[in-house]
Amino acid sequence: MSTYPDSVPGSRDLFARARKVMPGGNTRTTVYIDPFPIYAARGEGCRVWDVDGNVYYDCINNFTAMIHGYAQPEAVAAVADQLPLGTAFGAPTLSEIELAELLVDRLPSVEHVRFANSGTEAVMMAIKAARAFTGRPKIVKIEGAYHGSYDFAEVSLDSSPSNWGDIPASTAYAKGTPEGVLKDVVVVPFNDIEALAAVFRAWGSEIAAVLIDPMPNRAGLIPARQDYLDGLVKTAHAAGSLVIFDEVISFRLGYSGAQGLWGITPDLTALGKIIGGGFPVGAIAGRSDVMAVFDPTGGKPALPHGGTFTANPVTMRAGIAAMTALTPEAFKHLDEIGDTLRQGTSEALKKHGLPGVCVGLGSLFKLHFTDNPITDYRSVYPTAAERKMLDQFHKGLLNRGVLSASYGLFALSTSMEAADADKILAAIDETLGAIVR
Known part of the structure; x- marks a missing residue:
């Protein structure tokens, strides 16, 4: 053979x-x-x-x-029904409302949803939303954790013994990463509440948000300790910072995602992957006051956000079918x-x-x-x-x-x-x- x-x-x-x-x-x-x-x-x-x-x-x-694996019958049928009606429009459709309603229903922390085209974009916009809401520049992230292909989210993704330092140093993942990016990302070890507290004592007034995947794949797929997540939320909120849960992967852990399993209420949640039923998708979700930075109804929003294929009805219909079956x-x-x-x-x-x-x-x-x-x-x-x-x-x-x-x-x-x-x-x-x- x-x-x-x-x-x-x-x-x-x-x-x-x-x-x-x-x-x-x-x-x-x-x-x-x-x-x-x-x-x-x-x-x-x-x-x-x-x-x-x-x-x-x-x-x-x-x-x-x-x-659901491949060729899930419900998703295939939903896409087949949508294709002859149009794949993407320069206008919203009912389908995006229905998928947003489904996500709001499943995630107690979420009041409003905004769609994107990938998990990378969802994390990127969540970080930008936290900055727009708090007026602060820095984010805190876990050493070794993957959050997509965005400069700020990639910091210390693959640090090694040669450059990670005694205290996690902010290291570049891609050649050419600007020094300003490294300066505005503070890296901490996973499951270490004391290290997180020390970071907030040093830079608390500058930190917009803590970005956390509760079971970070590239950092080992080690589940977070309950006391660590509880302490993280308490520490961040005491400093006026937000908590961003990256559930692009971990949303597949339960009916209400990882935050449901751990009983955590983040301010913002980044979603992707399974919510698109096999099509490109991302979503930024969270409290209505934080999500209001995207609101265009009163004029230019604090955080403008567009995307030619964002919330296209093929993805939305496939996502509704996939999530309903979960x-x-x-x-x-x-x-x-x-x-x-x-x-x-x-x-x-x-x-x-x-x-x-x-x-x-x-x-x-x-x-x-x-x-x-x-x-x-x-x-x-x-x-x-x-x-x-x-x-x-x-x-x-x-x-x-x-x-x-x-x-x-x-x-x-x-x-x-x-x-x-x-x-x-x-x-x-x-x-x-x-x-x-």
Whole structure:
């Protein structure tokens, strides 16, 4: 049996073709695999087929966006109904009201919603809204946390021992990041309320908001402690600062998102991914007084915001269909599948005598090849040997028909059944065994 990369000659050919018209043959850094990515041809339910006809269980689901997997019947029908009526207008439609009403109903912290075209844009506009509302320049963010492709949100995304400092230094992610960006982003370690308090003692009057993902993927997918989130909200509000919850990914954790699980009431929430039913989407949501910075009805708003395809009815209708299908029963199913895979992966690590821990909640889990106590970004920062094991794990799963993220992340879908979870777990077990051998 041939294995990756020999098993995907069609993808090899497409990558060679792509290199002629795209930098490095790539238009999306996250999907690149060395020496070349696998090109998808179609998806159905919890499976995807590549251009060579290989079939995989999809355990990344477009990096957490496809919570129902592919070709969800309700979303397909909604889009089919909308297409002949028009895909985008220079005017609002009923569909955006209906999706906004659904989100307001699910999130007790949210009174008003404004749509965008990506999670990146949602976070970007939430940060700008916090600045416009408070009149302050600085934001606080967690070291290693990913919040999209916006200069201020990217600070210290991939800091390393060579530049992260004894106290988290604000480090650039992209070459050419202005020094002014680094000056206005204060970085703190995750789950450390004392460090956060120290930052507010130093710069509290300048801080517009704290940007927090309660289970930050790139920072380890470690769930926040309840006392930490409670303390964070209290500390920020005492200083007159806002709290921005980035739920672009974590909204898939429960009916009312992560904030529902933790019982937190943020001032602003950034949404994306699952709320678009498989189409590009973002949303900024929050208290009406804060969201009023976008209000154009009295003249020029404090924060103007446009977007040619914002709230287009195809996305809105697909999003309504996808979110309506995310019932409490659907989340219960996802929790059960996730628990099965987290527990089974942890047992497989022990069975094969490998260092490792499996973390996460609900439909998300992540494997770290370390036995160190994990608390934050630095505690899970992989060594060269651990990076090699992650690469072996990722490619070993590909050869056994499972598609996951190259850095150990798994995102499950409602289209997976218990039997599918068992097969995925068998592939994980076989792959770990092969790593040992």
